[in-house]
Amino acid sequence: MATEGASWKEEGRPMRVLRMVTSNDGKAREFAEALKGMPFRLERVHGAYEEVQADTLDEVAMMSAQDLLAAGDIPRPFFLEDAGLFVDALRGFPGVYSAYVYRTVGWQGVLRLLQGATDRGARFESRIALVTTWGEVELFAGTGLGTIATEAKGEGGFGFDPIFVARGEARTYAEMPLREKERVSHRGAAVMALKARLLAKRPL
Numbered sequence: 001m002a003t004e005g006a007s008w009k010e011e012g013r014p015m016r017v018l019r020m021v022t023s024n025d026g027k028a029r030e031f032a033e034a035l036k037g038m039p040f041r042l043e044r045v046h047g048a049y050e051e052v053q054a055d056t057l058d059e060v061a062m063m064s065a066q067d068l069l070a071a072g073d074i075p076r077p078f079f080l081e082d083a084g085l086f087v088d089a090l091r092g093f094p095g096v097y098s099a100y101v102y103r104t105v106g107w108q109g110v111l112r113l114l115q116g117a118t119d120r121g122a123r124f125e126s127r128i129a130l131v132t133t134w135g136e137v138e139l140f141a142g143t144g145l146g147t148i149a150t151e152a153k154g155e156g157g158f159g160f161d162p163i164f165v166a167r168g169e170a171r172t173y174a175e176m177p178l179r180e181k182e183r184v185s186h187r188g189a190a191v192m193a194l195k196a197r198l199l200a201k202r203p204l
C-alpha cells in the first residue's frame with residue numbers, strides 16, 4: 001500500500017492529514033481538486049481493499065469502511081467512496097455492479113444494452129464513507145441525474161464519463177472540465193456534504 005501527497009503548512013503548524021483510499025486515478029484527481037483549500041493535507045492511499053458485494057451502495061461503502069477499519073492499516077481519519085451508474089431502462093443495472101461491468105464490457109457494453117432504447121434516463125450515485133479518528137463511520141450521499149448518450153464523446157474523465165450527459169447539459173462528462181463536472185455530478189454533491197462535515201466544529 002503506497003501513499004502520496006504534497007506537504008502544506010498553515011501558520012507554521014503541520015496540517016492534519018486526511019487520507020483517501022481509492023484505486024481509481026480519475027476519482028483521486030476529482031477529490032484532490034474538490035478538496036483544494038480545505039485545512040487538511042490530502043494523502044492518497046492506493047487502496048487494495050476487496051470491494052464487498054451488497055444490494056445497496058450504502059451497504060457497500062459502510063462495509064468497505066468497516067473492513068478497512070478492522071484491518072487497522074490506515075491511519076485515521078480516512079475516507080473511501082463507492083459510486084455506481086444506475087440506468088432506468090435496465091432497472092438500475094449496473095448499479096452496485098458498476099465496477100465489474102466497467103472492467104468486463106466497459107461503457108461500450110452499456111451502450112450496446114441500450115441500443116434502440118428510447119428511455120435513456122440514468123443517474124450516478126456516490127457514497128462517501130468517512131472514518132473518524134474514533135473509528136466512527138459517517139456516510140455522505142450525492143446523486144447526479146442525466147441520460148445515456150447515443151454515442152460516446154469526449155476524451156476527459158474516466159469510467160462511464162464518455163456516455164453520460166448530466167441533466168441540463170449538452171456535453172458528456174468526458175467533455176467537461178473537472179470543475180464543471182463537479183458542479184453537476186454525484187461526486188460533487190457528496191463532496192459538498194463531506195466538506196461541510198470536515199469544517200464542522202465536531203471532533204474528526
Ligand code: ITT
Pocket residue numbers: 021022023024027047051081082083084085098099100102103124157158159160161173185187
Ligand atoms: P475504488 O478503488 O475507489 O473503489 P472503483 O473504480 O472500483 O475505485 P467504484 O466502485 O466507486 O470505483 O465505481 C464503480 C464504477 O463506476 C467504476 O468502474 C468507475 O470507473 C465508475 N465510475 C465511478 N464514478 C464515476 C464517474 O464519476 N464517472 C464515470 N464513471 C464512474
